[in-house]
Amino acid sequence: xxxxxxxxxxxxxxxxxxxxxxxxxxxxxxxxxxxxxxxxxxxxxxxxxxxxxxxxxxxxxxxxxxxxxxxxxxxxxxxxxxxxxxxxxxxxxxxxxxxxxxxxxxxxxxxxxxxxxxxxxxxxxxxxxxxxxxxxxxxxxxxxxxxxxxxxxxxxxxxxxxxxxxxxxxxxxxxxxxxxxxxxxxxxxxxxxxxxxxxxxxxxxxxxxxxxxxxxxxxxxxxxxxxxxxxxxxxxxxxxxxxxxxxxxxxxxxxxxxxxxxxxxxxxxxxxxxxxxxxxxxxxxxxxxxxxxxxxxxxxxxxxxxxxxxxxxxxxxxxxxxxxxxxxxxxxxxxxxxxxxxxxxxxxxxxxxxxxxxxxxxxxxxxxxxxxxxxxxxxxxxx
Numbered sequence: 499x500x501x502x503x504x505x506x507x508x509x510x511x512x513x514x515x516x517x518x519x520x521x522x523x524x525x526x527x528x529x530x531x532x533x534x535x536x537x538x539x540x541x542x543x544x545x546x547x548x549x550x551x552x553x554x555x556x557x558x559x560x561x562x563x564x565x566x567x568x569x570x571x572x573x574x575x576x577x578x579x580x581x582x583x584x585x586x587x588x589x590x591x592x593x594x595x596x597x598x599x600x601x602x603x604x605x606x607x608x609x610x611x612x613x614x615x616x617x618x619x620x621x622x623x624x625x626x627x628x629x630x631x632x633x634x635x636x637x638x639x640x641x642x643x644x645x646x647x648x649x650x651x652x653x654x655x656x657x658x659x660x661x662x663x664x665x666x667x668x669x670x671x672x673x674x675x676x677x678x679x680x681x682x683x684x685x686x687x688x689x690x691x692x693x694x695x696x697x698x699x700x701x702x703x704x705x706x707x708x709x710x711x712x713x714x715x716x717x718x719x720x721x722x723x724x725x726x727x728x729x730x731x732x733x734x735x736x737x738x739x740x741x742x743x744x745x746x747x748x749x750x751x752x753x754x755x756x757x758x759x760x761x762x763x764x765x766x767x768x769x770x771x772x773x774x775x776x777x778x779x780x781x782x783x784x785x786x787x788x789x790x791x792x793x794x795x796x797x798x799x800x801x802x803x804x805x806x807x808x809x810x811x812x813x814x815x816x817x818x819x820x821x822x823x824x825x826x827x828x829x830x831x832x833x834x835x836x837x838x839x840x841x842x843x844x845x846x847x848x849x850x851x852x853x854x855x856x857x858x859x860x861x862x863x864x865x866x867x868x869x870x871x872x873x874x875x876x877x878x879x880x881x
């Protein structure tokens with residue numbers, strides 16, 4: 499986790515995303531794109547080569563897919579093996595570990611696929627790798643369950659694939675694993691930025707992160723953006739306090755929430771689009787693997803990508819190991835930590851870290867939102 503003093507913030511390449519602490523707008527449900535800002539619409543059209551109506555079809559289809567996945571997950575029980583949404587065909591493939599469950603999948607309007615492992619078995623493999631992660635070399639950058647391939651992928655620095663295979667052997671992994679080169683060493687996005695951040699102190703220095711989503715009484719953000727009990731501030735050197743970090747978990751997870759203590763700051767359901775407008779959050783239904791997802795940041799604006807996998811374990815450059823992250827193709831840059839992720843207007847999570855940048859692309863991970871809400875019994879603000 500690379501951090502720099504505020505005094506060195508000028509000239510650094512950074513990215514920040516902040517929640518607008520102002521009035522709430524009214525959401526419209528007339529069309530699937532009624533709640534999408536022009537900036538988010540433009541970003542989705544650019545990222546996926548779609549018309550405006552095509553973006554609407556995509557959002558509507560993946561909202562339906564999310565509901566279908568949730569229903570089949572409950573109905574199929576142990577036979578449910580995972581789900582993958584196809585952004586091109588708008589089809590939802592639901593994997594089953596028992597062929598007798600295929601008819602129920604078809605009846606729900608999804609495409610059945612019989613798999614050998616399924617998400618439960620793949621999750622066991624990820625857990626086995628987590629158990630031996632303490633002895634893994636820094637050249638092994640992380641691992642995740644890939645539902646498309648029905649396999650576990652271990653990422654390693656170029657030329658160090660052997661270390662990844664050795665880790666799999668130590669974990670006693672029997673399920674097929676795929677070793678791939680990592681695009682770069684993941685790091686948390688906690689670089690020093692200006693603009694619309696919130697500030698906090700650590701070890702005598704000032705640091706900055708971004709607000710994620712408003713909740714009753716405060717906001718959620720990334721866990722590496724301040725220890726529990728620390729204060730958050732509007733400015734440096736701290737003349738106006740926003741609130742106090744009421745809960746923080748990092749590493750293992752990357753989640754935190756800040757209780758607002760200054761009545762001048764009012765949490766809302768709005769996310770800043772950095773183009774003079776806001777996006778109103780309407781809920782937190784989790785989008786399936788393969789769905790589109792967008793994030794916004796002060797430096798690079800709106801950027802969109804695809805959810806590649808969930809429940810990834812990432813080993814950041816400081817050897818901090820974080821579990822349960824969602825892997826995406828959307829780019830991000832330093833200073834984005836804690837910022838918001840949206841699928842349409844559904845809140846998905848807060849930025850944790852990644853590799854690459856928005857010039858040549860990269861991989862970015864976010865901490866899913868619902869586990870944050872559940873851990874501290876928080877209520878997401880929606881409009």
